[in-house]
Amino acid sequence: MSFTVPARRLTIILFAFLLAALGAPTIASAAAANPVGQLESVQATAFSNTVVMNGWALDPSARSRPTSVEITVDGTVTGGWRPAGVTRADVNSSQAATGGHGFSITTTPAPGSHTVCVTARRFAAAAPTTSLGCFAFRAYPSATKTQMDAIAKTIDPERTIAWSWTALPTGTSGQALPWNSTILIGSGNTTRYLRAVMLHEWSHVLQYRAFAPGDPWWDAVQAFNALLGHPADRQNYDGVEHGADCIASALGADYLSYGCPAAQRVYGARIARGDVMNQPTGRLDSATRSGSVVTLTGWALDPSNPTTASPVRVIDNGRAVTGWTATTLTRADVNTTLGVTGQHGLNVHLTLAKGSHRLCLSAAPVVVGRPAVTATNCMMITIT
Numbered sequence: 228m229s230f231t232v233p234a235r236r237l238t239i240i241l242f243a244f245l246l247a248a249l250g251a252p253t254i255a256s257a258a259a260a261n262p263v264g265q266l267e268s269v270q271a272t273a274f275s276n277t278v279v280m281n282g283w284a285l286d287p288s289a290r291s292r293p294t295s296v297e298i299t300v301d302g303t304v305t306g307g308w309r310p311a312g313v314t315r316a317d318v319n320s321s322q323a324a325t326g327g328h329g330f331s332i333t334t335t336p337a338p339g340s341h342t343v344c345v346t347a348r349r350f351a352a353a354a355p356t357t358s359l360g361c362f363a364f365r366a367y368p369s370a371t372k373t374q375m376d377a378i379a380k381t382i383d384p385e386r387t388i389a390w391s392w393t394a395l396p397t398g399t400s401g402q403a404l405p406w407n408s409t410i411l412i413g414s415g416n417t418t419r420y421l422r423a424v425m426l427h428e429w430s431h432v433l434q435y436r437a438f439a440p441g442d443p444w445w446d447a448v449q450a451f452n453a454l455l456g457h458p459a460d461r462q463n464y465d466g467v468e469h470g471a472d473c474i475a476s477a478l479g480a481d482y483l484s485y486g487c488p489a490a491q492r493v494y495g496a497r498i499a500r501g502d503v504m505n506q507p508t509g510r511l512d513s514a515t516r517s518g519s520v521v522t523l524t525g526w527a528l529d530p531s532n533p534t535t536a537s538p539v540r541v542i543d544n545g546r547a548v549t550g551w552t553a554t555t556l557t558r559a560d561v562n563t564t565l566g567v568t569g570q571h572g573l574n575v576h577l578t579l580a581k582g583s584h585r586l587c588l589s590a591a592p593v594v595v596g597r598p599a600v601t602a603t604n605c606m607m608i609t610i611t
Contacts (some may be wrong), residue, residue, distance in 0.1 A: 251515045260288040262347035263322070264311070264505060266360035269343075276335050276417065282359060283329045284311040284347035290324035296359070297346045300336050338368040367417040375412060378422050382429050390425075401428040427472060505591040507537055507590035507600050514586055514606040521608050523575045526561045527554055527590035533567040538591040541575055542601060543584050548577065551591060555579075581610045 246549045264284030286294040291314035298305050313329035322328070336343070344361040372392060379390040401424045402414040410428045410589075412421060473487035506603075509527030516522075527537040536553040556572030587605040 240522045260286070260349065261355045262286050262294055262349050262357045264294075264328075264347045264357065264359050266345045266362075269312065269362050269364075272498075276338070277333060278336070278343065278364050279331060279333045280343075280345055281331045282345065283315050284357075284359065285322050285324055285328045286347075286349045286577070287322075288349065290322065291326045293327050295348045296330050296332070297348065297356075298332060298334055299344045299346070300334070300341050302342075305334055307331075311347070314408070323566045336366045338366045340365045367414060367419070369415045370418040370421050372414070373416050375414070375421055375425075380416065382422075382426055388429075401425060403428045406457055497600065507592050509537070509539065509588055509590040509600070509602050511588040511602050511604055511606055514608050516610065518610055519578050519580070519610050521577045521579055521584075521586070521610075523573070523577065523586060523588070525573055525588050525602070526558050527573065527588065528561070528565065528567065528571045529590070529593040532593035534569040535593045536570050537593060538599075539573055540589050540591075541577065542587040542589050542605075543577075543579070545585075547589070579608070579610050584610065 262284055264282060266280060266282040267279045270279040270281070280298070284294045284296050286292070293310045295308040296311050297308050309330070309332060311330040312327035313331060314327045315329035319325055320327050332345075341364050342361055343364050345359040346356050347359055348356045375392060376390075380386070381495050383390070390413050391409055391411050393411050394414055401410055401421075403410050410423055410425065412428070416424070435600070507527060507529045509525060511523060511525040513524045514521055524540060525539075527539045529535065529537050536555065538551040538553055540551050542548045554571050554573045556574060557570050558572035561571050562568055577586075585605050585607055587601050589599050589601045591599040
């Protein structure tokens with residue numbers, strides 16, 4: 228059987244076969260050529276009003292060339308189209324691509340609540356776009372000099388160093404210069420960010436200065452120094468800076484958490500809440516009687532030396548009836564609650580005379596020179 232195809236129709240058919248042989252996109256593949264990608268993480272810091280967006284974007288029709296991404300804040304474009312050109316081996320592998328297709332973009336919105344969105348565009352201009360995602364972000368107003376002065380007074384109440392306000396970019400850390408006399412702090416940051424930065428920089432100064440006993444911040448830092456294994460070294464860098472970073476992190480400065488060992492974060496939260504750091508603490512948990520023998524249980528801790536057993540003694544009707552002895556029992560509940568390690572529990576047996584006894588637990592600091600503290604929850608026992 229034979230048939231004749233008009234020349235014009237034959238040309239169209241041959242052209243269609245040629246396009247198919249060359250891999251020309253069909254309608255379905257053209258739709259698939261819209262950009263793909265993902266907004267993988269958002270590092271938002273309310274303290275410096277900075278937000279960092281990380282992810283990847285790819286134009287399937289140009290897998291070896293970087294596509295572009297655009298950032299909008301409340302619908303307004305900020306910074307224009309930017310290349311997604313960071314090399315991502317995982318993206319190249321999963322998308323059969325080469326070159327760079329990752330992005331990490333930083334923006335600093337004005338104070339207020341915002342919706343931030345990221346959009347990817349095909350390599351060609353005026354090509355289709357794909358939304359990679361949106362998120363909410365709140366930026367806070369900058370601190371005033373009065374507020375910064377108030378923060379300095381809180382951290383360094385005796386004004387033992389000089390605090391200098393300088394025009395640093397938003398989100399820029401302060402600097403202790405020279406180390407033992409001045410702290411430079413950048414204006415234009417939020418109060419919470421500044422509090423953290425100032426405490427961090429103040430820790431550098433602490434490394435080279437001797438502060439009077441009883442300074443609560445110094446005691447707090449020394450407590451961390453002890454936790455890190457340097458209880459006798461008032462100049463140790465790790466103990467001082469990590470201690471300050473733990474406190475700052477607990478105050479809300481998540482960007483300083485890198486300087487705070489995980490095991491110390493619970494302890495940092497206690498300090499941030501204002502727990503007393505310059506005197507021992509403890510509790511008499513129970514007092515049980517068997518004839519004339521009374522058994523007392525409880526715990527004691529010197530926050531400035533939280534890994535060391537604490538000296539304790541029992542007070543009966545206002546008079547010490549035992550000598551100072553160290554706590555010897557591990558109290559997992561106490562350690563977990565306070566974020567410490569070591570043996571801080573006690574179990575004491577007393578033989579008492581007939582009559583009424585008001586029994587109290589007194590705890591002494593590990594370092595001699597500060598007064599002991601008597602727990603307020605004393606217990607009454609009557610011996611018949």
